[in-house]
Amino acid sequence: MKWFQIRKKIGKESAKKEIPDGLWIKCTSCDEILYKKEVEKNLMVCSKCNFHFRVNSAFYKKLLLDEGSFTSFDENIQTADPLQFKGYVKKIEAARKESSLSEAVITGEAKIDGRDVEVAIMDFSFIGGSMGSVVGERVRRAIERASKQSLPLLTVNASGGARMHEGIFSLMQMAKTATALNKLKTPYISILTNPTTAGVLASYASLGDILIAEPGALIGFAGPRVIKQTIKKELPDGFQRAEFLLEHGLIDMIVSRKNLKDTIISLLSHLC
Amino acid sequence: MIKHLDFEKPIIELHERIEELKALNGNMSGIYQTELKKLNAKLVKIRKEIFSSLTPWQRVEMARHPNRPYTSDYVKFLFKDWTEIHGDRRFSDDNAIITGIGSLEGISFVVVGHEKGRKITEKVKRNFGSAHPEGYRKALRVMKLGGKFNLPIVCLVDTAGAYPGIGAEERGQALAIAENIKEIAVIPVPIIVIITGEGGSGGALAIGIGDRIYMQEFSVYSVISPEGCASIIFRNQEYKKEAAGYLKITAEELKKFQIIDGIISEPEGGAHSNHEEAAKLVGETILKLYQELKDIPRDDLIDKRIEKFSQMGVYIEG
Ligand SMILES: [Zn+2]
Numbered sequence: 001m002k003w004f005q006i007r008k009k010i011g012k013e014s015a016k017k018e019i020p021d022g023l024w025i026k027c028t029s030c031d032e033i034l035y036k037k038e039v040e041k042n043l044m045v046c047s048k049c050n051f052h053f054r055v056n057s058a059f060y061k062k063l064l065l066d067e068g069s070f071t072s073f074d075e076n077i078q079t080a081d082p083l084q085f086k087g088y089v090k091k092i093e094a095a096r097k098e099s100s101l102s103e104a105v106i107t108g109e110a111k112i113d114g115r116d117v118e119v120a121i122m123d124f125s126f127i128g129g130s131m132g133s134v135v136g137e138r139v140r141r142a143i144e145r146a147s148k149q150s151l152p153l154l155t156v157n158a159s160g161g162a163r164m165h166e167g168i169f170s171l172m173q174m175a176k177t178a179t180a181l182n183k184l185k186t187p188y189i190s191i192l193t194n195p196t197t198a199g200v201l202a203s204y205a206s207l208g209d210i211l212i213a214e215p216g217a218l219i220g221f222a223g224p225r226v227i228k229q230t231i232k233k234e235l236p237d238g239f240q241r242a243e244f245l246l247e248h249g250l251i252d253m254i255v256s257r258k259n260l261k262d263t264i265i266s267l268l269s270h271l272c
Numbered sequence: 273m274i275k276h277l278d279f280e281k282p283i284i285e286l287h288e289r290i291e292e293l294k295a296l297n298g299n300m301s302g303i304y305q306t307e308l309k310k311l312n313a314k315l316v317k318i319r320k321e322i323f324s325s326l327t328p329w330q331r332v333e334m335a336r337h338p339n340r341p342y343t344s345d346y347v348k349f350l351f352k353d354w355t356e357i358h359g360d361r362r363f364s365d366d367n368a369i370i371t372g373i374g375s376l377e378g379i380s381f382v383v384v385g386h387e388k389g390r391k392i393t394e395k396v397k398r399n400f401g402s403a404h405p406e407g408y409r410k411a412l413r414v415m416k417l418g419g420k421f422n423l424p425i426v427c428l429v430d431t432a433g434a435y436p437g438i439g440a441e442e443r444g445q446a447l448a449i450a451e452n453i454k455e456i457a458v459i460p461v462p463i464i465v466i467i468t469g470e471g472g473s474g475g476a477l478a479i480g481i482g483d484r485i486y487m488q489e490f491s492v493y494s495v496i497s498p499e500g501c502a503s504i505i506f507r508n509q510e511y512k513k514e515a516a517g518y519l520k521i522t523a524e525e526l527k528k529f530q531i532i533d534g535i536i537s538e539p540e541g542g543a544h545s546n547h548e549e550a551a552k553l554v555g556e557t558i559l560k561l562y563q564e565l566k567d568i569p570r571d572d573l574i575d576k577r578i579e580k581f582s583q584m585g586v587y588i589e590g
Contacts, residue, residue, distance in 0.1 A: 082529070082586035083520050086505075133585030140582060162473075162495045164504060167519045168531050171495040172584035174477055178450055179457035179578045199495075201446040202474045207454055221446035221474070222436030226500075230436050240441055250444045 027051050029216070043257045052214050052257055054194055056099075057106050057123035060156045064261050065119065069111035073145070074138045075102055081165075082133070088165040091127065099125040103134040104159070107142040109151070113265045115272070117154050118146035122200070124158040131200050132163030136173025139204060143180045146188075152268055153188040157205040161198025174203035181207050187271035189264060192219050192242070192251065210267055211251040212260070213242035219251070275338045279322055279330055283541060286315045319541050326490075328516040332498060334490040335469045336432075339544035341551065342401075343370045343385030343428045346468070349551035350376055350558075351383060357414050359406075363443060366407030368399045368435070369479070371414035373423065377559055382418035384411045384479050385428030385468070402435040405448035408478045412452050419459040424562055427465045427479045432497065434475030449478040456481040457581070458574050462565035464558055466536065467491040467523075468543075483577050484561045485531070487523040488554070489538040493531070494521040531584060 025036050029051035039046070043063065044053040061070055079092050096102065104126035110119050120142045122129045139155070146153040162170040181188070181204060190208030192201070195218035202221055213219060220240035228235055238244050245251045255263045276284050290311050293304060326334065334340075347354055351374025359365040370387045373380055388401035411427075418425045434445055456463065456479070463482035471480065471493030487493060498516035499509045506515070520526075523535045536557045543550035565573065 076590045078588040078590055080586045080588050083518065085518055133587045136585050137587055164496050164501055164519075166586070167495055168493060168521070168526060168529065169585050171473060171477060172531060172581065174450075174474065175453055175481060175581040176584055178453040179481065179581050181454055182458050182578060198446070199474060202449040203453060204450070206444075206447045206450045220441050221434065221449070222441070227436045227438065227441070231438065235438065239438070244442075248442050248444070250447060 025053075028053070045257055050215055050256065052194060052216055054124060054158070056125050057101070057121040057156070060121050060191075060193075061106070061110075063257065064154070064156070064264065065110040065112060066114065070108055070119070071110070072106060072108040074107055074141055077103075077134050077137055079103060079132065079134050082169050083165065083167045085165040085167070091165065095126050099123060101126050103138070104129045104131070104163075105135045105138050107138045109145070112154070112261070112268065115265075115268055116149075116151050117268070118142050118149075118151045119154045119156075121156040122158045124160075124195075127163065128161075129157075129159035129200070130161060130163040130170070131159060131173050131203075132166040132170045133173060135163070136170075136176045139173075139177045140180045143177065143184055143204070146186055147183040150186050152186050152272055153184060154191070154264065155188075155205060155208070156191045156193060157196040157200055158193045159196055159198070159200035159205070161200060170199070174199050177204035178207060180204075187268065189267060191260070193217050195219065197221070197223065209271070210253075212263065213245060213251050213254050214260075215242055215254055215256055217242045219245050277330070277333050277337065279326075279333075280541075282318055283315065283322065286311060286318060290315065316540075323541065327513070328519075328522060329498065329513040331490055331522050332470075332492055332516050334542055334544075335492045337469075337542065337544045338390075340430075340469050341543050341547040342390070342430060343383070343387045343468075345547050346385070346428060346551050346554060347372070347374060347383060349548055350374070350555045351381065352376075357417075358410075360409035360413060362409060363406045366399075366404050366410055367397050368401050368403040368431070369407040369411050371410055373417075376555060379559075379562065380423050381558070382414055382423045382425045383428070384415060384425065386431040386479075388430060388469075399435060401431045402433060403431065403475060403478075404435050404437070404440045405443040405445050408434075408448040408452050411479050412455055415456060415459055415463075418461050422461055424462040424566070425459070425464070425482070426558055427463065427482060429465060429467045429471050429476045429480055429493075430469030430491075431472045431475045432470055433472035434478065446474075449474045452478040453481055457578055460570040460574060462562060462568075462573065463577070464561045464565075466554060466557070467493050467532075468554070471521075472497065481577070481581070483565050483573060483580070484533045486534045486536055486557055486561070487526060487532050488536045488543060488550070489523055490542050491523060492521040493523075493526055494519050 027046040030049035032048045107120045189210045192213040354374040356372040386401045389395035389398035465482035465485045467487040498512040501515040502511040526532045539546040539549040
């Protein structure tokens, strides 16, 4: 072990001891110990390195939508177990309890700066934001409502990919959502948060007219671990991060959380 | 050397004995004839026994069989006046996907298909059938040619998956797949999709959108490989056999789920035991499906195609 690794290790261990529970949090990216209330005030962004902590769908609802304007749709669409996949029913029950959500996406209508919009906000805390039949159908219906009522569509994405437990049905949600977008003639803005990967990225999430990523978000098709195993090489620094995608011309912009709503408002005022 | 799977061994051995006996045909006396008849009958019986009771994992092995016919084989046996088309006109020509135009019973088809490659040099050239974004972009470009010039399209799906690599990510693997799915859905000509081997997740779906989806008898179609599923669920790839069962990836299961429209039977012993016969059966299905689709007004065709995928999924609506 090199000296700086040792120092880092000791630093980490002592830091762990010093963090009083609940009051302080450590930045995942720069290791800075931060006063939790300050981080919350800063929209869960590290004041030192701009690291964007992962937040849930309720957070984005509050951040992006006009207060009290959200009407939820399709909550009654609930998870089934089409393959009778071992352990899936229990997994769903546990996820519902832990996240207080019915599935990995909330969809509905809302206002942004007074403008009606259709929204779909994913939630990573529900089985890693994975897309099964419920996510696919809720998103499809959101797309359909936006198409029929000529409303702009906003999606906020956070997903590890397809819901393996629903097998081929989860794969087909990529087809369901992506093909449905052909009928949408209104502006579609897609926000890619940390992480947006695999099946969700390879379908509706990357089909926005405008693609906005949060700083540092992991965005890619294959997981870094799988790629490393396949090519048997170390991955370059910053690989599959939002900045990497911007550099390679794959997304339109990176926007910090604090500027996200204003950016959306401005884009919609141009496009609508 | 002919490669074969473990469970094919009894068939191979019997086959060899029959061939040996035939080699002695200089003086085919009654005794040899009777023995030959007996062995042939046994071969039919054993084949039937083995192939009617394959486990899900054995079906995965069949779908990945090294001698299984690939797109180039189907092209060779089915499509006359074949003209291959190369490149995505953006980055390069991805040899993991073959695209071109050929004629089947006098009808010109655009053909798009994965190609795994037979010999090792060929496999490397084809990247084992795992495409990069430029492969999917080439496929879309050539399928749009079909749309423009009113040529029906056949897609032959056989891939372990889209390639997970640095270049693939740099050039937008996920974006290429998403764009294909969306844009293929509105190409205004009949599209027939046939899973001929491995239907590997997004890499399969990227050329898997069509009006009719068929699977060959011993092909599989899955959201994740059994190995991948096993390593996530059991943290151990050794459970791939169990995972293959859980995932429900065989043609019969997917037909039951109404994910696919039909199954194309394979010659005795699987497509790899007789490429020409396998191709014949695929060709007949293509022509039958083309007849079903060719007169549907183009707007209806597209609406129905999108509707088809909008129906897929199982949920409870309370
Ligand atoms: Zn930090």
